[in-house]
Amino acid sequence: MSPVVAVEPQLMSEDLSADLASTALVLARRYQAGATLWVLSPEWEPHAHHVAVEFVHPVIMGKRALPAFALTGADAVGEARLASRPGDVILVIAAAGDPRAREVVRRAPAWGADTIWIGFGERPRPGSADHVLWVDSDDPMVPATGRFVLLYHLLWELTHVCFEHPGLLVPPAADCTDEVCITCSDEGRLGEVVLAPEEPFAPAIVRTATGEEEVDVTVIGDVSPGDLVLVHAGAALVRLEEDGR
Amino acid sequence: MTDFLYPFIEAQEDDPEALLADLAASARAKAAESAALQESSLRELESTIQACATAMAGRFARGGRLYTFGNGGSSTDAATLASLFAHPAAGRPLPAWSLTADQAVVTALGNDVGFELIFSRQVIAHSKPVDMVAAMSASGSSDDLVTALAEARRRDLLTIGFAGYDGGRMGELAAAGELDYCFTIGSQSIHRIQESQARVAHRLWQLTQEQLSTQRRTSPVTTPGGAR
Numbered sequence: 001m002s003p004v005v006a007v008e009p010q011l012m013s014e015d016l017s018a019d020l021a022s023t024a025l026v027l028a029r030r031y032q033a034g035a036t037l038w039v040l041s042p043e044w045e046p047h048a049h050h051v052a053v054e055f056v057h058p059v060i061m062g063k064r065a066l067p068a069f070a071l072t073g074a075d076a077v078g079e080a081r082l083a084s085r086p087g088d089v090i091l092v093i094a095a096a097g098d099p100r101a102r103e104v105v106r107r108a109p110a111w112g113a114d115t116i117w118i119g120f121g122e123r124p125r126p127g128s129a130d131h132v133l134w135v136d137s138d139d140p141m142v143p144a145t146g147r148f149v150l151l152y153h154l155l156w157e158l159t160h161v162c163f164e165h166p167g168l169l170v171p172p173a174a175d176c177t178d179e180v181c182i183t184c185s186d187e188g189r190l191g192e193v194v195l196a197p198e199e200p201f202a203p204a205i206v207r208t209a210t211g212e213e214e215v216d217v218t219v220i221g222d223v224s225p226g227d228l229v230l231v232h233a234g235a236a237l238v239r240l241e242e243d244g245r
Numbered sequence: 246m247t248d249f250l251y252p253f254i255e256a257q258e259d260d261p262e263a264l265l266a267d268l269a270a271s272a273r274a275k276a277a278e279s280a281a282l283q284e285s286s287l288r289e290l291e292s293t294i295q296a297c298a299t300a301m302a303g304r305f306a307r308g309g310r311l312y313t314f315g316n317g318g319s320s321t322d323a324a325t326l327a328s329l330f331a332h333p334a335a336g337r338p339l340p341a342w343s344l345t346a347d348q349a350v351v352t353a354l355g356n357d358v359g360f361e362l363i364f365s366r367q368v369i370a371h372s373k374p375v376d377m378v379a380a381m382s383a384s385g386s387s388d389d390l391v392t393a394l395a396e397a398r399r400r401d402l403l404t405i406g407f408a409g410y411d412g413g414r415m416g417e418l419a420a421a422g423e424l425d426y427c428f429t430i431g432s433q434s435i436h437r438i439q440e441s442q443a444r445v446a447h448r449l450w451q452l453t454q455e456q457l458s459t460q461r462r463t464s465p466v467t468t469p470g471g472a473r
Contacts, residue, residue: 012276014269021268025261046328046343050321057317059383059435140334144325144450146443150279153436157275158268167258 011150016133020154023116023131027155028162030089030114032169037068038083038113041093042100044143045072047152051091054156063160076100077107081192086112086209092129093118093148105129110192110228112209118151188230188237191215193223206231279437283444286430294449297426300403301449302456307375309403311341314364314393315381319407320345322439323381326446336454344368344393364393374401381442382406383435385413385427398423407445409438 012020027037037055041048048070055068071079077100080090090113094101098119105115105128117129120142124132133155135147142148162169191206191213203214204223208231216235217223229236258264287294301311311330313323323343330341344367345351354363368378378397380390385408394404394415404425406415412429419427428449430441 011280012273017269017272020272021265024268046321046324050318053317144329145447146440149443150440154272165258165264168261168264
C-alpha cells in the first residue's frame with residue numbers, strides 16, 4: 001500500500017501568489033467595466049462549471065453575482081470566438097499541451113479578450129496567455145487533487161477583495177489613446193479573418209480587438225475565414241502560421 | 246497632507262502596489278490553511294478511506310457501478326470524482342457517473358416530483374445492490390443528497406458521504422450506522438472544505454486502484470473496462 005501522500009506544505013509559492021494577485025486585479029477591473037468571464041476546461045469540464053457557479057452564485061452571502069459561463073461544447077475555439085466580446089475575459093483550465101487551449105489563447109487578442117490560463121506541467125511559452133496561474137507538477141492526476149480548485153477559489157476570493165478598493169478598479173491610463181501614437185503605429189494588431197474578399201483587390205472583413213473592419217489583403221494574397229493576420233494601417237502585412245510556429 | 250498619512254483611503258486610492266501585496270499575502274495564508282487542513286484530514290480519515298476503498302474495490306470487482314452527486318460547486322467536485330474513476334490518466338478505468346450530468350433527467354425530476362428527489366429517483370431507476378453512491382456536500386445536510394443516500398441504503402448500495410462543518414445530517418446518519426462511510430472535513434469555510442474533499446476523494450481513488458491491483462491476483466475482474 002502506498003503511504004499517505006503528504007500534501008505539499010507549500011501549495012502557493014511567492015511567484016504564484018503574485019500572479020494570482022495581479023490576475024485578480026485585472027479580472028476585477030474587467031468586471032467593473034462590464035466583462036463576462038468565459039471558462040473552458042476541455043479535459044476536465046467540471047472545473048469550468050465550478051468556476052461559473054462560484055462567480056454567478058457566491059458561497060458568501062452578500063457578494064456580487066458576476067457573469068460567468070462554462071463553455072463545454074465540442075468546438076472550444078468556435079464557442080469562445082462566438083461568445084467573447086471586446087473587454088471580456090477567457091479562463092482556460094488545461095495542460096500546456098492542450099491544442100484547444102493553445103488555439104483559444106492564441107486567437108483571443110483578435111477578439112479583444114484577456115486570457116487567464118490555469119494548468120500544470122510544462123509552462124506555456126511566455127506570452128501565450130495574458131495571465132498564467134501554474135501548478136509546477138507533471139503528475140497527470142493534478143487536476144483531480146484539488147490544486148485547481150484552490151487556485152480558482154482564491155481567484156474568486158481575491159477578485160472580490162478588489163471590489164472593496166474602487167479607486168483601483170479604473171485601469172491606469174493607456175500609454176496611447178489616439179491614432180497618431182508613435183508606439184502603436186509601429187505595431188501590427190492581431191486580426192482574425194471573418195470574410196475573405198468577394199473579388200480580387202476588394203478588402204477582407206477582419207476582426208480585431210476593436211471590432212470588425214475592412215482590411216486590404218493584397219500583400220498576403222488569398223485569405224480564408226479563421227486566418228490570423230497582423231493588421232497595420234488598414235492592411236494585412238503578415239499571415240501567422242499554425243500555432244505561431 | 247492627510248493623503249500622505251493615509252494614502253489608501255477609499256476612492257482616492259490610486260497605487261495598486263499595496264493592494265497587490267495584500268492579495269498575494271492573503272493567497273499564501275489561505276493556501277497554507279488549505280494545505281494544513283488537507284494534511285490533517287488525510288491523517289484523521291486514512292483508516293476510513295482505506296476501509297471504504299477496500300469495500301469499493303470489492304464491488305467494482307463484482308461489476309458494481311459508482312454514482313456521484315452534489316449541488317452547486319459540490320456537484321462539479323462530484324463530477325470530477327466520477328471522472329477520476331472513469332477516465333484516470335493512469336490506472337484502470339472504472340464505471341462511474343455523475344447524476345447531475347443529464348440536464349433532461351435532472352430538470353424533469355425537479356419539475357415533476359420536486360428538487361429533493363432529483364437524485365433518489367435516479368438511484369431507484371439506475372441502481373443494483375452491488376452499486377455505490379458518493380454524495381458530496383459542504384454542509385452535509387442537503388435534502389436531495391440525504392434522501393438519495395437513504396434510498397441507496399434501502400437498496401443495499403454502498404453509501405459514501407463527504408461533508409464539512411460538524412458533518413450535518415450525514416454525520417448523524419453515520420453515527421446512527423445508516424451511512425457506510427462519512428468523510429467530514431472539520432472546517433467552517435466552504436472553499437477550504439471543498440479543497441480537502443477533493444484531496445480525500447483523490448486518496449480514495451488511489452487506494453481503490455491499489456486494492457483492485459491486489460485483488461486481481463486472486464480473482465478475475467469482471468468490470469467493464471477492467472481488461473485494460
